[in-house]
Amino acid sequence: ETGVTQTPRHLVMGMTNKKSLKCEQHLGHNAMYWYKQSAKKPLELMFVYSLEERVENNSVPSRFSPECPNSSHLFLHLHTLQPEDSALYLCASSQDLQGGYEQYFGPGTRLTVT
Amino acid sequence: TQLLEQSPQFLSIQEGENLTVYCNSSSVFSSLQWYRQEPGEGPVLLVTVVTGGEVKKLKRLTFQFGDARKDSSLHITAAQPGDTGLYLCAGFKAPNAGKSTFGDGTTLTVKP
Numbered sequence: 001e002t003g004v005t006q007t008p009r010h011l012v013m014g015m016t017n018k019k020s021l022k023c024e025q026h027l028g029h030n031a032m033y034w035y036k037q038s039a040k041k042p043l044e045l046m047f048v049y050s051l052e053e054r055v056e057n058n059s060v061p062s063r064f065s066p067e068c069p070n071s072s073h074l075f076l077h078l079h080t081l082q083p084e085d086s087a088l089y090l091c092a093s094s095q096d097l098q099g100g101y102e103q104y105f106g107p108g109t110r111l112t113v114t
Numbered sequence: 115t116q117l118l119e120q121s122p123q124f125l126s127i128q129e130g131e132n133l134t135v136y137c138n139s140s141s142v143f144s145s146l147q148w149y150r151q152e153p154g155e156g157p158v159l160l161v162t163v164v165t166g167g168e169v170k171k172l173k174r175l176t177f178q179f180g181d182a183r184k185d186s187s188l189h190i191t192a193a194q195p196g197d198t199g200l201y202l203c204a205g206f207k208a209p210n211a212g213k214s215t216f217g218d219g220t221t222l223t224v225k226p
């Protein structure tokens with residue numbers, strides 16, 4: 001596989017569920033990102049990781065918990081979500097933070113919270 | 115605060131027409147990127163512009179970075195249905211490493 005992959009592609013969960021989103025990049029990049037894309041809103045940067053260390057937490061509620069076990073994998077753990085959290089969650093990677101202006105995105109996970 | 119404003123928000127044209135979409139800001143960026151996103155997929159990087167006044171061409175797409183590096187335009191010549199998608203611009207300010215600001219996009223529909 002090449003590029004950035006995300007699983008699952010679609011997820012429906014209740015407000016009391018716990019689920020995780022997975023992202024894997026096969027580009028040899030050192031920086032990874034989580035974004036939220038809602039209808040009629042610009043992409044919202046959620047978290048940034050560089051060499052497995054979190055370098056940015058963009059005021060994201062604690063019900064979203066990221067994990068980066070190595071430079072190729074990124075997870076977003078979801079817990080006690082709200083209906084307004086329904087959105088497309090995009091993972092991206094870049095060579096490094098200094099090259100962070102050129103990001104490669106995965107196809108996203110379409111999340112619906114019921 | 116929306117730092118990058120894109121216009122128009124929606125554009126529907128016939129195949130073969132030309133179009134221009136704009137990305138404007140009051141801020142100066144080190145570089146600016148254009149992405150295209152198709153339904154059900156993530157954004158795909160089209161181009162990066164770095165130098166004020168720079169023009170880059172990608173087949174029928176022409177990208178220009180404003181002289182002051184605050185704005186950019188994307189011109190498509192002879193649009194085709196395959197050009198349909200959401201066009202996003204993103205501004206990057208060094209040394210805010212890793213933090214790009216995205217515009218809210220222009221949704222383009224090209225009808226056959």
